[in-house]
Amino acid sequence: MTDTFDLIAVQRRAVADVLDSLSAEEWLTPSLCEGWRVQEVAAHLSMPFRVSNGRFILQVLGAGGNIARVMDQFARAHSGEPPATLVGYLRDNADSHFVAPTYTPVASLVEIVVHGFDISLPTRRHVEVPEEATRAILDYLVSAKAGTVFTKRGLAAGVRLVSTDSQWSWGEGPEVRGSNFGLIEVLARRPLGLEHVEGEGVDLLRRHLGVA
Numbered sequence: 001m002t003d004t005f006d007l008i009a010v011q012r013r014a015v016a017d018v019l020d021s022l023s024a025e026e027w028l029t030p031s032l033c034e035g036w037r038v039q040e041v042a043a044h045l046s047m048p049f050r051v052s053n054g055r056f057i058l059q060v061l062g063a064g065g066n067i068a069r070v071m072d073q074f075a076r077a078h079s080g081e082p083p084a085t086l087v088g089y090l091r092d093n094a095d096s097h098f099v100a101p102t103y104t105p106v107a108s109l110v111e112i113v114v115h116g117f118d119i120s121l122p123t124r125r126h127v128e129v130p131e132e133a134t135r136a137i138l139d140y141l142v143s144a145k146a147g148t149v150f151t152k153r154g155l156a157a158g159v160r161l162v163s164t165d166s167q168w169s170w171g172e173g174p175e176v177r178g179s180n181f182g183l184i185e186v187l188a189r190r191p192l193g194l195e196h197v198e199g200e201g202v203d204l205l206r207r208h209l210g211v212a
Contacts, residue, residue, distance in 0.1 A: 008105070011133070057101060138163070
């Protein structure tokens with residue numbers, strides 16, 4: 001089994017490569033992360049290397065516990081920095097063992113892979129993610145550890161998720177079949193993932209996601 005931090009490092013470099021390939025116009029492309037363009041996502045990915053855990057906790061407390069607000073403020077404040085600067089933070093810190101307070105290393109893997117998709121898909125780029133990484137991410141997203149930062153609590157309740165490109169499965173109820181990619185996107189609250197899954201349980205997932 002590959003060390004989780006090694007998987008994270010590979011994905012950070014892969015996302016940095018994608019960002020390096022984008023034109024100035026493509027940096028303004030709306031990402032799959034609602035409300036953020038590619039440049040906001042890139043700025044967000046630099047945050048762990050620029051804000052200490054202690055400072056982050058103080059900012060969250062100052063925002064009344066609203067983690068999303070703190071992350072959004074940072075992303076917007078730094079999104080206008082030169083692309084080379086933002087890519088540099090990601091590439092230069094690819095081997096960082098940063099883990100957010102109360103989270104596990106797999107959470108950092110989820111972060112870089114999902115946001116990698118947020119950037120690469122709208123800009124028609126490709127980021128290769130090994131099956132070992134996607135299975136670890138799926139295990140995390142259906143666990144209580146994921147909380148509401150990475151997924152929606154109860155999103156997959158009442159369905160059975162079955163991967164069509166690995167041996168991974170989880171849950172009970174009407175079946176939802178799809179690639180690891182499609183299942184990850186759904187669990188990460190990206191409606192695009194619904195285009196990559198099928199089965200009797202899909203309508204229930206749509207309702208949980210609030211998608212007509």
